[in-house]
Amino acid sequence: MTTLIPAIAAATVLGGLVAHFALYGNDRTEWGIIQLPSASTGKGTTAVTPEAWPICTTMGAVAADAEWAELDPDFKVGKRALAAADWNGAIVSFMRAALRDPLNADIQNYLGYSYRRLRQFGPAIGRYQEALMLNPRHRSAHEHLGEAYLALGEPTKAEEHLAALENLCLLPPCQEYDDLKRAIAAYRKLAAH
Known part of the structure; x- marks a missing residue:
């Protein structure tokens, strides 16, 4: 029994190393992922290269007949706020949704729209530009x-x-x-x- 413990420990360490190099050892650019500066935060954001972008970025790609609102409650509240012309409420809700999905061009576009309706053109343009960095086909x-x-x-x-x-x-x-x-x-x- 005591001779198995070093063998199990060695196998665990070896497995961890293999997993580490499999996940972090590859150059991510070969997967079609690039780093882009974020318009709103100044930090880098990740986006898929243009050849891999869908025409429209919605959660419909995750589940063919699912609506975004069904998948994210803050997105649902944000859409309701837009319909009610509650631009500040929409911003709060979409900002929460963006925390969970910062690479979603639709969320950035809705944030831009909400800011524009408040005539806050600086943040609006920044959000639209971020949406277009994430998906130039938006x-x-x-x-x-x-x-x-x-x-x-x-x-x-x-x-x-x-x-x-x-x-x-x-x-x-x-x-x-x-x-x-x-x-x-x-x-x-x-x-x-």
Whole structure:
């Protein structure tokens, strides 16, 4: 019995080393993961490379017929707050949801939208940019960021996001493209008068 104890201890240590090198020894970039600076915290965040991004980032990818609201109670409360135009309540709820899922572009986009509705354009733009760092194909973030730039009187930047949406929206209809295009046209019309 006493001769088995050193053998078991050696096997445990060897198993731990193998597990450690299997998890931490590989270069993560070969898995398609890169480090990006976070717009809101200044710390690094991890994002999947563009080739691996889905067109839309929702929890539907986790469970085909699951809604985000069913998977995260704070997200559910945040969506309700948006529907009720309770922008501060939405921010609080989405910030809590972001603590559990900091790499979710949808959460960052909703935070940006809530800040924009409060006319807090700095935090809004930062959240939209973070959503686009996490998923450059996030159509809603492009639309909302373009609208924020219009509110700041920067139509050229809004048009950059319209061009990005034109590239992303391969088949009509594309609501985000159409909405931003109408907003830019309305802005131009008002600016001409």
